[in-house]
Amino acid sequence: MGWGLRSLRPGPRRPAERPRSTRPAHKRGRACLRVPLAGADWPRRASLPAERGGAWGGAPMEVAAMGESRVVSRAEALELGPGWRHACHALLYAPCPGRLFGRVPLRHAVLMQMRFDGQLGFPGGFVDPRDSSLEAGLSRELREELGPGAAPLSLAEGDHLGARFAETPQRLVAHFYAKRLSLEQLRALEEGATKAADHGLEVLGLVRVPLYTLRDGVGGLPTFLSNSFVASARQQLLQALGALGLVPEAELRRADAVSRKGL
Numbered sequence: 001m002g003w004g005l006r007s008l009r010p011g012p013r014r015p016a017e018r019p020r021s022t023r024p025a026h027k028r029g030r031a032c033l034r035v036p037l038a039g040a041d042w043p044r045r046a047s048l049p050a051e052r053g054g055a056w057g058g059a060p061m062e063v064a065a066m067g068e069s070r071v072v073s074r075a076e077a078l079e080l081g082p083g084w085r086h087a088c089h090a091l092l093y094a095p096c097p098g099r100l101f102g103r104v105p106l107r108h109a110v111l112m113q114m115r116f117d118g119q120l121g122f123p124g125g126f127v128d129p130r131d132s133s134l135e136a137g138l139s140r141e142l143r144e145e146l147g148p149g150a151a152p153l154s155l156a157e158g159d160h161l162g163a164r165f166a167e168t169p170q171r172l173v174a175h176f177y178a179k180r181l182s183l184e185q186l187r188a189l190e191e192g193a194t195k196a197a198d199h200g201l202e203v204l205g206l207v208r209v210p211l212y213t214l215r216d217g218v219g220g221l222p223t224f225l226s227n228s229f230v231a232s233a234r235q236q237l238l239q240a241l242g243a244l245g246l247v248p249e250a251e252l253r254r255a256d257a258v259s260r261k262g263l
């Protein structure tokens, strides 16, 4: 499936087939956002700014693992109505002028995290009925997972890159945001993350994504991409790296292909 915008008609509802929850017991009972979002007085935006989200729907990166999911804007996702759960995750990045071994440009520092289930994902989580907006829910999750250092981050509608929704195994909209920080801000987040409520529980540690490919053609991004990623996190990473211009498209495609072929 390509990245193009698909019809919003979600099709007939299937019987619920919930997988056994891997969520920690203290969060399992938490209700998720099921309010009629189209009627909520959240701010809306007609479309994504071309320089931020334009490439989000257009890059023809392969998304085989996503099955029947579709890509939509924030506004379109909010039109989906009741019965949909919304989750928000964010890619935090900073320009990073350093060179590995004195010669390989690091390009940017991009943060992901090792989760409690052994998979890689982005900081964030389910939006809760108590959250006043998607971004308020995301900010709350970032504070839980990254600690008090995340409080001043204030992600906004303008940081929304795109959303992906799927009907199975549950009606879920996965919103994705990106925020550029200074390297000092990003380092402070990394240092403070061990003080987060979720540290050592849901979050085992932050990792930086290697954005380069080593001379052997395998080390760096291709090897990183062969890890296990939660839900759509791998696609979100590839899409965002391309859309934000953090890695050239040709290099991204090569790294994607090498990691799929087996190293």
Ligand SMILES: O=c1[nH]cnc2c1ncn2[C@@H]1O[C@H](COP(=O)(O)OP(=O)(O)O)[C@@H](O)[C@H]1O
Binding pocket: 023, 027, 087, 089, 120, 121, 122, 123, 124, 125, 126, 141, 172, 174, 230, 231, 232, 233, 236
């Ligand atoms: O990085 C990610 N990108 C996309 N989806 C994710 C990511 N991490 C988790 N998910 C999915 O988002 C939903 C919320 O999971 P998460 O573990 O973040 O929520 P929680 O922190 O509120 O418990 C789940 O369906 C999960 O599979």
